[in-house]
Amino acid sequence: MRRLASIPEALVGLGILAILAAMALAASALFPGDPFAIKGAPLLSPFQDWSLPLGTDRLGRDVMAELFHGARTSLAVGLAAAAAAIAVGAVIGTLAGFAGGIVDEALMRLTDAFQTVPSFLLALAFVSVVGPSLTVVVIAIALSAWTGPARVARAEVLSIRERDFVAGARVIGMHPLEIALREVLPNALAPVLALSSVIVASAILIEAALSFLGLGDPNRVTWGSMIAEGRTVLRSAPFLSIVPGIALVLTVLGVYLAGEGVVEGTAVRKSLS
Amino acid sequence: MSRAFLLLRRRLAGSIFVLLIVIVGTFLLLEAAPGDAVDAYVVSTGGDAGLVEAMRQSWGLDQSAATRLASYLWALLHLDLGQSVAFSRPIRDVILERLPVTLILMGASTALSFGLGSALGIYAGARPGSLRDRFLSTASLALYAVPGFWLALVLVIAFAVDLRWFPISGFETIASGKAGFAHAADIAHHLVLPVTSLGVIYLALYLRMMRAGMAEVWRLDFVRAARARGLSRRRIVLAHVARNALLPLVTMLGLQSAQMLGGSVVIESIFSVPGLGRLAQEAVALRDTPLLLGIILVSAVLVILINLLVDIAYAFLDPRVGASEAGA
Amino acid sequence: MTGSLVSIRNLSVSYRRDASLPSLGNIDLDIAVGERLAIIGESGSGKSTLALAIAGLLPSTATVKGTILWSGQPQLPLGGRDIGFVFQDASASLDPVMAVGRQITEVARTHLDLSRAQAESRALDLLRRVRLPDPDTALHAYPHQLSGGQRQRVAIAAAIAAGPRLLIADEATSALDTIVQADIVALIKQLVAEDGMALLFVSHDIALAAELADRIAVFRRGEMVELGSTDAVIQVPQHAYTKKLLDAHIGLDAAPMIAPTGHGHV
Numbered sequence: 098m099r100r101l102a103s104i105p106e107a108l109v110g111l112g113i114l115a116i117l118a119a120m121a122l123a124a125s126a127l128f129p130g131d132p133f134a135i136k137g138a139p140l141l142s143p144f145q146d147w148s149l150p151l152g153t154d155r156l157g158r159d160v161m162a163e164l165f166h167g168a169r170t171s172l173a174v175g176l177a178a179a180a181a182a183i184a185v186g187a188v189i190g191t192l193a194g195f196a197g198g199i200v201d202e203a204l205m206r207l208t209d210a211f212q213t214v215p216s217f218l219l220a221l222a223f224v225s226v227v228g229p230s231l232t233v234v235v236i237a238i239a240l241s242a243w244t245g246p247a248r249v250a251r252a253e254v255l256s257i258r259e260r261d262f263v264a265g266a267r268v269i270g271m272h273p274l275e276i277a278l279r280e281v282l283p284n285a286l287a288p289v290l291a292l293s294s295v296i297v298a299s300a301i302l303i304e305a306a307l308s309f310l311g312l313g314d315p316n317r318v319t320w321g322s323m324i325a326e327g328r329t330v331l332r333s334a335p336f337l338s339i340v341p342g343i344a345l346v347l348t349v350l351g352v353y354l355a356g357e358g359v360v361e362g363t364a365v366r367k368s369l370s
Numbered sequence: 371m372s373r374a375f376l377l378l379r380r381r382l383a384g385s386i387f388v389l390l391i392v393i394v395g396t397f398l399l400l401e402a403a404p405g406d407a408v409d410a411y412v413v414s415t416g417g418d419a420g421l422v423e424a425m426r427q428s429w430g431l432d433q434s435a436a437t438r439l440a441s442y443l444w445a446l447l448h449l450d451l452g453q454s455v456a457f458s459r460p461i462r463d464v465i466l467e468r469l470p471v472t473l474i475l476m477g478a479s480t481a482l483s484f485g486l487g488s489a490l491g492i493y494a495g496a497r498p499g500s501l502r503d504r505f506l507s508t509a510s511l512a513l514y515a516v517p518g519f520w521l522a523l524v525l526v527i528a529f530a531v532d533l534r535w536f537p538i539s540g541f542e543t544i545a546s547g548k549a550g551f552a553h554a555a556d557i558a559h560h561l562v563l564p565v566t567s568l569g570v571i572y573l574a575l576y577l578r579m580m581r582a583g584m585a586e587v588w589r590l591d592f593v594r595a596a597r598a599r600g601l602s603r604r605r606i607v608l609a610h611v612a613r614n615a616l617l618p619l620v621t622m623l624g625l626q627s628a629q630m631l632g633g634s635v636v637i638e639s640i641f642s643v644p645g646l647g648r649l650a651q652e653a654v655a656l657r658d659t660p661l662l663l664g665i666i667l668v669s670a671v672l673v674i675l676i677n678l679l680v681d682i683a684y685a686f687l688d689p690r691v692g693a694s695e696a697g698a
Numbered sequence: 699m700t701g702s703l704v705s706i707r708n709l710s711v712s713y714r715r716d717a718s719l720p721s722l723g724n725i726d727l728d729i730a731v732g733e734r735l736a737i738i739g740e741s742g743s744g745k746s747t748l749a750l751a752i753a754g755l756l757p758s759t760a761t762v763k764g765t766i767l768w769s770g771q772p773q774l775p776l777g778g779r780d781i782g783f784v785f786q787d788a789s790a791s792l793d794p795v796m797a798v799g800r801q802i803t804e805v806a807r808t809h810l811d812l813s814r815a816q817a818e819s820r821a822l823d824l825l826r827r828v829r830l831p832d833p834d835t836a837l838h839a840y841p842h843q844l845s846g847g848q849r850q851r852v853a854i855a856a857a858i859a860a861g862p863r864l865l866i867a868d869e870a871t872s873a874l875d876t877i878v879q880a881d882i883v884a885l886i887k888q889l890v891a892e893d894g895m896a897l898l899f900v901s902h903d904i905a906l907a908a909e910l911a912d913r914i915a916v917f918r919r920g921e922m923v924e925l926g927s928t929d930a931v932i933q934v935p936q937h938a939y940t941k942k943l944l945d946a947h948i949g950l951d952a953a954p955m956i957a958p959t960g961h962g963h964v
């Protein structure tokens with residue numbers, strides 16, 4: 098942590114993320130009730146009425162309240178999808194690297210296949226087939242995001258496999274699967290986790306794009322849907338699209354900066370396959 | 371060049387396997403979709419129960435899943451992607467009609483992002499730690515965080531609505547009667563904003579990769595040797611440092627093509643560019659799942675082909691590739 | 699005395715400001731035109747630092763005191779044109795993705811006013827002179843397709859491509875096995891004689907140095923502890939450290955370890 102503090106970019110990133118987390122946590126307390134509720138005259142510009150600091154949208158909803166609740170969705174989806182992708186990818190990569198042979202070959206071709214299909218199209222198809230909800234969106238994003246961690250985990254396992262402690266576990270008669278998951282996986286995890294900032298960031302962006310196309314959870318405010326809403330009045334009220342977009346940019350930037358700082362600070366080399 | 375050929379042959383075998391997995395995957399998604407093509411057809415056109423049964427039979431929908439997979443594969447082998455319910459035409463024809471537009475859009479975006487991105491990366495990486503290096507590095511990180519669809523809207527507000535420099539949407543002026551160069555210029559004029567929106571994030575990516583790659587190459591001994599030989603700084607930067615740092619960027623082109631195809635959905639929708647991405651969005655809106663999955667299949671084939679091209683290009687750029695197989 | 703090609707006066711080099719001892723301290727040394735001078739000393743004694751200082755290749759962070767005159771002129775010699783530099787690790791001194799022919803022609807074209815074709819024929823000629831087998835093919839080969847010894851021959855060809863007056867070989871043969879090493883030493887000797895180049899041969903192998911040099915300078919901990927003709931240094935070493943180096947080399951006065959000419963090339 099002290100080393101992190103010496104990297105200014107990391108501090109800025111962590112600062113942005115802290116503010117964002119605070120927004121997400123405080124959303125219900127500061128803006129209780131339905132963020133979709135109508136709070137005033139429609140299309141009120143920002144900084145006109147201090148009870149509605151960011152103004153209102155086409156239907157008179159409080160943009161500030163939507164922004165706070167949207168932070169919640171973005172963070173939730175980003176973190177959940179990244180966690181799922183990393184967990185699945187790490188397990189698949191570990192298995193492939195540890196099993197070797199035909200299992201490895203099959204799992205790696207599967208990874209190739211998932212990397213061949215454009216991830217956004219896959220997410221689009223999955224959501225449109227299963228129907229939009231927060232969980233479905235998370236799964237849809239994780240569906241293609243696991244491939245990166247899988248490759249890194251596999252490469253890491255291949256280099257760890259022959260080391261002493263693994264041989265030791267083999268000698269005392271541990272089951273190969275147990276060795277893979279209990280001895281090898283934890284050691285392969287650091288470089289996999291180094292990928293997490295990129296995955297969280299891209300998950301947030303994919304979620305935003307899905308909701309922009311109207312495929313997000315219809316019962317939740319998301320920044321993507323706010324931008325789509327604002328688009329209908331782009332000429333008269335461009336701020337409605339611009340404000341949530343800036344929030345999105347800052348969030349993703351915060352994730353990158355913090356992630357880069359953490360990787361640099363812990364001196365884990367990013368091993369891209 | 372036998373080295374490239376050997377490499378290609380090995381990759382091709384793997385690619386066919388990968389394609390099979392993708393096909394089975396799309397088939398499973400198709401099966402998972404609520405209702406079937408006939409339901410969708412009936413909903414859109416109206417029809418009686420007898421007709422529905424007849425259609426199910428003629429489309430093979432009353433068979434077991436294994437049989438259906440077999441006939442799906444058989445049809446694909448004949449380049450038959452089925453019938454689009456929404457467009458009442460063969461899916462293949464609809465897709466082929468939209469494909470060129472997307473290829474133009476993607477080609478232009480790739481050229482912009484790869485060309486300008488690596489050029490700026492070289493400019494930054496030529497003097498590591500300099501002011502311009504730090505500025506470009508920070509700017510590229512900021513750009514890397516900008517979602518394409520939002521950038522598209524901002525560009526529309528600024529350059530189409532306010533300044534009126536570029537058209538708000540479309541691929542070309544409708545019924546303009548333009549031909550030849552004028553026609554191409556018209557398309558280019560329409561594509562400036564979409565290409566920029568689609569390409570900027572990769573521009574930032576290539577800039578960052580080139581810069582980071584050059585920083586690593588600068589530390590290598592052969593660069594010191596090149597300096598000892600008295601080569602000009604310009605030559606060292608361009609012919610040696612940037613040349614070596616270029617290799618990982620070329621690898622990235624393959625991955626980027628898949629992501630860009632995904633990104634084109636939103637960008638083409640915003641700018642009403644009648645390409646594959648827009649078609650995917652229409653397929654979702656019109657609940658035409660077979661069409662959507664057909665697009666996914668075609669995209670996968672496209673990505674595989676692009677990756678093969680990239681592999682060949684890489685083999686030409688890096689003489690070490692495949693050296694062990696071909697025998698030096 | 700044909701006059702000094704390089705005169706070094708009071709040269710000190712420190713890589714870091716806080717270093718307690720400089721990596722090189724108060725060196726006075728002259729290299730005559732066409733002379734062959736060997737620098738020997740244990741690891742870390744400052745041999746490479748001296749070589750880099752002469753060629754102007756020290757990192758910009760290093761502090762350099764004293765003067766180095768080139769042909770009596772205070773302006774620095776130009777790498778490639780005035781000084782050819784051969785490094786220890788030949789694989790690391792060649793660009794892995796550029797054909798070796800081009801790595802030679804680019805030196806020739808940078809310093810000599812040559813057309814592309816002229817430079818190419820010069821490169822071919824050089825590859826012949828460094829006795830690379832099948833020079834026509836080698837011209838288009840990449841470094842990874844050559845053996846270690848062949849790569850070092852290419853590096854030498856690149857170093858002398860513009861006809862420098864001083865060739866610096868910093869442990870140029872240490873990474874090679876003994877037979878190849880002998881070949882390269884013989885090659886360097888021949889090239890230097892043919893072109894009338896002066897040679898600065900850096901090595902920690904006193905036998906190799908004795909084989910090649912007119913004079914030997916012995917370095918230790920950044921200082922030059924002895925300088926004299928090869929015979930003098932080998933026969934009647936003045937400094938205890940030189941004696942130690944000689945004693946450490948068993949069988950020096952027995953059968954010569956280095957064959958005077960190469961046995962074919964590798």
Ligand SMILES: Nc1ncnc2c1ncn2[C@@H]1O[C@H](COP(=O)(O)OP(=O)(O)OP(=O)(O)O)[C@@H](O)[C@H]1O
Nearest residue numbers: 713714721739740741742743744745746747748902
């Ligand atoms: N780039 C550098 N930065 C900091 N210190 C350095 C650097 N290069 C050399 N040194 C230090 O300077 C001293 C002299 O090093 P030099 O490389 O000249 O020795 P050398 O005689 O060539 O040794 P060797 O036989 O191992 O090549 C050593 O103590 C070394 O640690």
Ligand SMILES: [Mg+2]
Nearest residue numbers: 745746747869
């Ligand atoms: Mg040295």
